[in-house]
Amino acid sequence: MRSPASYRDPDAWVFVRRGEVYRQINRAYRPHYDRLMSSGLYAALVEEGLLVRHEESDIPPESPEESWRILKPERIPFVSYPWEWCFGAFKALALALLRIQRLALDRGMTLKDASAFNMQLLRGKPVLMDTSSFEIYEEGTPWLAYRQFCQHFLAPLALMARRDVRLSQLTRAFLDGVPLDLAAGLMPLRTWASPRLMTHLRLHAWFQRHYAGEGRGGRVRPMSRYALLGLLDSLRETVAGLTWRPPRTVWSDYYAHTNYTESAFARKREIVGSYLERLAPATVWDLGASTGVFSRLAAARGCDTVAFDQDPAAVEAAWREASAQHEARLLPLVMDLTNPTPSCGWAGRERMSLAERGPADTALALALIHHLAIGANVPLDHAAEHLAALGRTLIVEFVPKEDSQTRRLLASRRDVFPEYRQDAFERAFAKHFEVLDAQPLPDSARRLYLMRRRTP
């Protein structure tokens, strides 16, 4: 079946057969594919880990009349989207794309698109997953993907760095990239002092507005290869110059101000570790992971682990730590579990919802339930049902009302949660899960459970 996200480019497209992902290269793309492979560009990119590795496959194509080759690319354990990336990851992906374009130009090729959806995080590193993004470079041609790069990468990154990091969520509303006039309008006044941002955002937006609706006519001024290298270098320096330092938000210093005693924390690690040992999952989703302390237990065991948190600062901290420690199995992402990524794009099917990308073998929901049940008023039964959609097995912590963290959530509001008790929690979860084990945490009234969902 052809992938619902793969319909734009007539040169090649992606299809899924028996759960495996393939890329069909069409005849029209043959010279470009041949150049990619013969010029040494493919080898150079794969060597640097910038392009997904593929093998040529001999399975029958989806549409034989136009097919030239079938590629079987390396599997990407978790496909993520721009609004799920923290600032550091987003920036690394942008720089990687510019590096790819630079290497391509060195070998007589160019990127014909610069969609953020083509970039993914694999083994903790940015990688281009679209093997058919390259075409033979014709001297004199500007970068046809310049507009797309600015909308998909530069505009959101500049807004995150210079205005507010939460503006990454604009990428979810504008799937074809943040419109440059919008980005320019939202940028603070001090960008006027930044010539590069002025050029690539404000002046660029002005040019777009000025030439809106006009074709380029028969002939245009050429752009030399050297000018193109200059443009790329300018973009690289613009992106590299954008920085964001996480402020100390409520949850990023959570572990420093937690109500756990050291022994309770050590015991919690021990129990979670033993549950992971027992389940031996291949994939783990840590829901409400904060800076990823417990995600790391799973990643260190070789599980492909995604650490979700809604706080961009906590995710940034997790990302920086993962990069510094080369934690290839850990992928920290921004996700609000009360409003997870829906399926969206063309026909509402182009980009996958969170649940569609699962379920994970194991979901971790540690110190999460009180946020859902009390912080977001989600009934326990609904929470259990949704968690059963996200993980085949579940390691969940019940945080009772008398816990200081729960009291904090109730401090400024009426307690409308008479049902929020351990027995009610167990009843609600028993409808969707079979409880395999339960352990109390010392020095607190919290409890950890190991569960398996009833539907396989």
Next chain:
Amino acid sequence: MRAPDRSPAGGGKDRPGIPRHRPRRLPLAGIAALALTTLVFVRPAAAYIDPGTGSYILQTVLGVLFGLLYALKIYWQQVKAFVLRVFARKPAPPKTEG
């Protein structure tokens, strides 16, 4: 090869038979770069995504400036490397290992 379609946003700007008015107002930086730009014209390349007319023209207009700045940067790096090499010529004291 086909040029990308006009974007629907401003598609009604020109009418058949009437020569299109090409606005000549350009910002200062654009004029400076324009003066340096070569006057040779080529056929535009076609792309499966719309490169955007404004985005395309901005690159060609500022291309010379980008190229110039890049050349200066490379040149400066070479000068810096040369100076560093000259000063590094003094034999370094033998390293002692503790």
